Amino acid sequence: MESLKKRVAEFSQEAHDLYLNQSVPFLEGSPDPLQFYRDWIGPNKPCIIRNACSHWPALTREKVGSKVITVAVTPDGYADAVNGDRFVTPEERRMSFSSVLDVIEGKEHVGVFYVQKQSSNLLDELPELTDDLESHVPWMSDALGKLPDAVNFWLGEASAVTSMHKDHYENLYCVISGEKNFILLPPTDRPFIPYGVYQPAVYRQRDDGEFEVVNQSDSEKVPWIPLDPLDPDLDRYPEYRRARPLRCSVKAGEMLYLPSLWFHHVQQSHGCIAVNFWYDMEYDIKYNYFQLLEALSEVTRPP
């Protein structure tokens, strides 16, 4: 078992030596679809594309102020995150776009607000924007031979945090204004990333303004990552010492290609506006190998 654990750790090391970059590289302008597939999607490596979405218009209160959108509200900015022995999701509140902008612009409020609904909210909730914003990224759709499965809109306060997780999507994350800050870990670092299984719960703001956590007792337990990469508890999760997180900042007009199954933790500048495109990943040989790595990671981790 010790030799297996050692071999798995060597595997993660080899990934960095063989093909991963020590920082996230930049490309200039919209790439050629085939070259992008060959250099980034196939090898499952992140990059930032500059001058790729700078022609998108600013969102105005005039245009969409009266539209009602879904906002995630939490006491501390941590939506979809482990809190003690529970996995707590935010209170979802329906508000006008104008009211959200009021909060962003400093109107007194309780809790942290984040427009972050991940169910194609851009097209569902703000369809008028798709006249201005593109409904897909043409070179990415060409590369993958399909349209995005979801287009999501993000707008929130500086203290809103997306806890570390991975998605089953090829992700293009476009910053329209402000700045997003990512901590990224490759799938090959999976052996160093702890998972637990948690009781699902949801925040609910009481009439007195305080938040309570309400168990969703009819829901199945949720596997999630308890580790906070901003302040990792290395006594509890010593394997994480071997992980090699990449940090990157994505600025207005830039687009992060976040490959499928990469772990990511996200923060942002106050009022940052972003749109991301989720393209379904392929359940191919890389996914097959990742599943094996997941199993090995659980086998070789001390309980």
Add this chain to the structure above:
Amino acid sequence: MESLKKRVAEFSQEAHDLYLNQSVPFLEGSPDPLQFYRDWIGPNKPCIIRNACSHWPALTREKVGSKVITVAVTPDGYADAVNGDRFVTPEERRMSFSSVLDVIEGKEHVGVFYVQKQSSNLLDELPELTDDLESHVPWMSDALGKLPDAVNFWLGEASAVTSMHKDHYENLYCVISGEKNFILLPPTDRPFIPYGVYQPAVYRQRDDGEFEVVNQSDSEKVPWIPLDPLDPDLDRYPEYRRARPLRCSVKAGEMLYLPSLWFHHVQQSHGCIAVNFWYDMEYDIKYNYFQLLEALSEVTRPP
């Protein structure tokens, strides 16, 4: 260890369930480079392309008869194969192309002859052919963004066999005349494929016509696959029962895309002429994962 072994076997099973085909599919005509990358190279899946090399001319005695080429000669057709406790390579003989054609056409001889030298022999030994034959496959070079590393020429007797092995190349195998028969195993079946380490040796025909095996005592031992997929010794290698070989026949005018790291065993019709293009593989995440699988395969196999 038993549960690890079980998990590794499940992994190979999942590969077949998730994305592998039960037979090798056919494409019609030269594919679009991006689509070919996305559908076959990226996912590391073989296919046969029809009407892809039918415009290549026949080779004539008039044109290249006097050219001297390298021929592999063995007593039994097994070049580069395990024989007892040794890995035996063929006697390499320099002959005119005409003399090889004489052998193919039935002239009495001892041993089995195979033009199979894998060091870009087409360009080195028969450069005049490259006027007629293409020196690369344009859509494949476009897809991979590079030219082939080697172009090899194959011509041999029906009893010449290529023993099971894998290559670190993306391989396009074009049959000009006759037929090649492949047994293919995906890299994910690695856990079921036995490897041994063998003393290198070489065949040498004595003056009396008999072949002897001469140890290359100054050479390092060679890892190779002792199993013959035509007649697998399942008492000795019981794991091979779980392997799921694909068989395919590639006929004149057809081209097999044989992905990197796929195990293959090759036979052919008598006098079959073929040209193959080796493009360097990428040492990327798939290779990284395969290296881990190799290590697991050795750990979980009974000694």
